[in-house]
Amino acid sequence: MALQSLDIASRSATTTPSPSMRETAEVAKLIDVSTCIGCKACQAACMEWNDLRDEVGRNSGVLDNPRDLSAASWTVMRYAEVEEGGKLEWLIRKDGCMHCADPGCLKACPAPGAIVKYANGIVDFQEENCIGCGYCITGCPFNIPRISQKDGKAYKCTLCSDRVAVGMEPACIKACPTGALQFGSKEQMKDYAAERIADLQQRGFQNAGLYDPPGVGGTHVMYVLHHADRPQLYRELPANPTISPLVALWKGVAKPVAAAALGLVALGSLFHYVVKGPNEVSKEMEKEVEE
Amino acid sequence: MNRDPRDLQRYTAPERANHWLVGICFILLALSGLALFHPAFYPLAQLFGGGTWARILHPYIGVVLAICFAALFVRFRALNVMAPTDWEWLRRMREMAAGDDHTMPAQGKYNGGQKLLFWIMAACVALLALSGVIMWRAWLNLPVDLVRVAAVVHAAAAAVMIGFIIVHIYAAIWTKGTIRAMWYGTVTRAWAKQHHRAWYRQITGDQR
Numbered sequence: 001m002a003l004q005s006l007d008i009a010s011r012s013a014t015t016t017p018s019p020s021m022r023e024t025a026e027v028a029k030l031i032d033v034s035t036c037i038g039c040k041a042c043q044a045a046c047m048e049w050n051d052l053r054d055e056v057g058r059n060s061g062v063l064d065n066p067r068d069l070s071a072a073s074w075t076v077m078r079y080a081e082v083e084e085g086g087k088l089e090w091l092i093r094k095d096g097c098m099h100c101a102d103p104g105c106l107k108a109c110p111a112p113g114a115i116v117k118y119a120n121g122i123v124d125f126q127e128e129n130c131i132g133c134g135y136c137i138t139g140c141p142f143n144i145p146r147i148s149q150k151d152g153k154a155y156k157c158t159l160c161s162d163r164v165a166v167g168m169e170p171a172c173i174k175a176c177p178t179g180a181l182q183f184g185s186k187e188q189m190k191d192y193a194a195e196r197i198a199d200l201q202q203r204g205f206q207n208a209g210l211y212d213p214p215g216v217g218g219t220h221v222m223y224v225l226h227h228a229d230r231p232q233l234y235r236e237l238p239a240n241p242t243i244s245p246l247v248a249l250w251k252g253v254a255k256p257v258a259a260a261a262l263g264l265v266a267l268g269s270l271f272h273y274v275v276k277g278p279n280e281v282s283k284e285m286e287k288e289v290e291e
Numbered sequence: 292m293n294r295d296p297r298d299l300q301r302y303t304a305p306e307r308a309n310h311w312l313v314g315i316c317f318i319l320l321a322l323s324g325l326a327l328f329h330p331a332f333y334p335l336a337q338l339f340g341g342g343t344w345a346r347i348l349h350p351y352i353g354v355v356l357a358i359c360f361a362a363l364f365v366r367f368r369a370l371n372v373m374a375p376t377d378w379e380w381l382r383r384m385r386e387m388a389a390g391d392d393h394t395m396p397a398q399g400k401y402n403g404g405q406k407l408l409f410w411i412m413a414a415c416v417a418l419l420a421l422s423g424v425i426m427w428r429a430w431l432n433l434p435v436d437l438v439r440v441a442a443v444v445h446a447a448a449a450a451v452m453i454g455f456i457i458v459h460i461y462a463a464i465w466t467k468g469t470i471r472a473m474w475y476g477t478v479t480r481a482w483a484k485q486h487h488r489a490w491y492r493q494i495t496g497d498q499r
Contacts, residue, residue: 013330110327111342131342133327134428138438147428152343246439250446255329258450265454269461276390279466281481289480 007119012109024119027164028186029173031094032196032224033234034208036180038063038077038092045175046075049160069095071148074157075172078235084227093223093234094172094181097144097157099123101217104243105156107251108139114154121186121220122161127153139251141216141241159220189222196224215242298477299494301400307476309363316356321453323349328446350427357420364413370400371410377403397488408459415452418444 008018047053054072057065063079075096082089103123106115114129115136125136125145132152136145145154160170168174173183182192193210200208209228212218223237231237302310323345325332336345376396380387380403387395387404401409425433425441463469468482483491492498 013333015330110330110333112330112333129342131336131346132428133346134426135442137428138426138435138442143435152429244436244439246443250439250443254443254446254450258446259329259331262450262453262457265457269457269465272388272461273465276388279390279392281468281479281485285485286479286481289484 008116009119009121010106010117011113012106012115013112018116020119022119026119026121026186027159027183027220028121028189029099029159029170029221030182030189030193030224031221032180032182032193033091033093034180034196034200034205034224034226035178036077036092036094037178038079038090039177040065040077041175041177042094042172042181043073043075043077045171046157047073049163049171050074050158069144069146069156071146071150071153071155074155080233080235082233089226091226091234093237095144095235097123097159097221098142098216099157099159099220100141101219102243104139104141104216104247105136105145106139107243108135108247110135118161120164122159122164123220124158124161125154125156127151127155130154139243139247141238141243186218186220193222193224200224200226211237213238213241215240295479297480299480299483299491300476301472301478301483302476304476306366307473309359309366310473312359313356313363316352316359317452317456319352320349320356321449321456323352324449325453328449347429350423350429353420353423357416360412360416367409371406373403373406373410374399377406380404381407392485397492398486398490399493400487400490402487404462408455411455412452415448415455418448419452422448 007020007022007024009020011018052072052074054066054070057067059065060067064076066073066076069076075094078093078095080091080093082091099122101121103115103117105125106117106123109115110133111129111131114126114131115123116126117123130153132147132154134145134147134154136154137143137147145156147154160168160172163170169183173181182189184192190210190212197208197210205226207229208224208226211223211225211228211231223231223234225231225234225237227233231239319339322335323339326334326336326339326342326345327349333342336342339345339348376398379396380398383395384404386392422441422445425431426438426445463473466486468479469486472478480491480495483494484497
């Protein structure tokens with residue numbers, strides 16, 4: 001539900017401004033991969049707060065459980081074993097919606113108000129308006145939204161917009177035992193990340209850095225990575241995510257151009273008739289065939 | 292039903308029924324497709340019972356159109372092979388549109404414009420059916436790069452098809468005595484001789 005306390009910065013398939021009188025500070029979740037121990041308390045807290053119970057899956061011999069995001073699993077830990085400088089590194093990334101400043105899902109969505117971006121930066125799905133077309137999946141540069149087999153609606157992390165609206169932190173942040181998950185204003189989180197990065201660089205991770213990809217206008221979920229130069233190491237975190245040029249074409253310039261072209265063809269036809277009149281069979285021809 | 296016994300049979304009942312099935316499917320697809328394409332057209336989804344119903348029904352109607360169009364294609368393929376006079380007709384279409392058709396080359400059952408439309412429709416339906424299946428999330432979950440290409444192809448082919456169908460319908464309204472061919476199958480001799488002289492000569496044996 002669109003909470004009145006969260007002002008709306010943009011709304012899917014809507015060409016007029018949304019209620020946006022109040023200005024809210026941008027919020028962000030910071031995921032410090034270097035202090036994550038992969039305990040999955042965040043996954044459990046997400047299930048609990050959002051009242052989600054995914055189907056019990058199968059043990060496939062790895063720690064990833066569930067194996068992928070689903071309509072009922074809005075965050076999952078992804079584990080990668082990587083060899084760096086002759087040493088084994090166990091890289092664990094909490095995956096879920098990145099809450100892009102320029103959300104591909106919202107751009108692609110054809111249903112008015114099914115996806116909103118609040119002034120605080122949270123991108124939220126409004127399932128009562130969702131028609132289940134899956135265009136959000138086509139638009140997302142991070143492969144996050146999932147369509148439910150049960151109700152045909154799309155689901156993903158809400159960044160606990162309901163909790164944030166009343167001044168609480170998201171459930172996953174509350175549950176994290178190591179402080180790997182932090183929440184606050186985006187500015188605060190960047191400052192905090194800078195401290196963590198300085199510490200990591202001092203300890204030999206020269207390429208430590210913040211993942212706040214500019215290709216999607218920055219995100220409201222950011223990572224501190226030990227190898228910020230190679231985000232792909234972290235289970236294919238995209239190095240430079242952007243809204244695909246195909247999606248930008250399809251949901252950008254194509255819409256007004258095609259609508260205008262069709263309008264012109266229809267109007268052109270009408271005015272052709274008005275100017276030239278009908279193409280009738282001539283009287284001479286009618287006489288000719290009578291003979 | 293027999294009106295004027297001198298009228299010429301242009302379409303058989305199965306041909307007309309086939310065309311109407313395609314036409315009905317096309318109108319439903321255009322309305323629901325436009326609703327999903329641009330927010331300005333989203334209210335059209337109400338004709339189908341809301342956005343979710345429009346999304347559910349659109350691809351199934353598409354399957355029906357693809358099958359019916361394939362039948363139409365088989366029926367009329369041979370009659371729509373482009374000949375040199377067709378290209379000449381197309382080059383001189385401006386004169387035709389200006390209302391001066393007296394000097395246009397004699398046309399068979401179909402003129403160059405109708406034949407070109409036939410092949411454009413065949414290409415559009417093929418592209419729309421293929422890209423549409425790729426985008427059908429209710430049944431398939433294909434690689435996202437492929438789905439993105441399909442989305443662009445689907446929108447582009449649909450815009451081209453809707454544009455040409457507007458012209459197709461307008462041409463039938465503009466050329467008086469044409470629409471009855473699709474209602475009950477016959478045209479007058481004068482209509483045939485004026486617009487499709489070669490066809491008129493062929494079926495009447497009147498060589499004037």
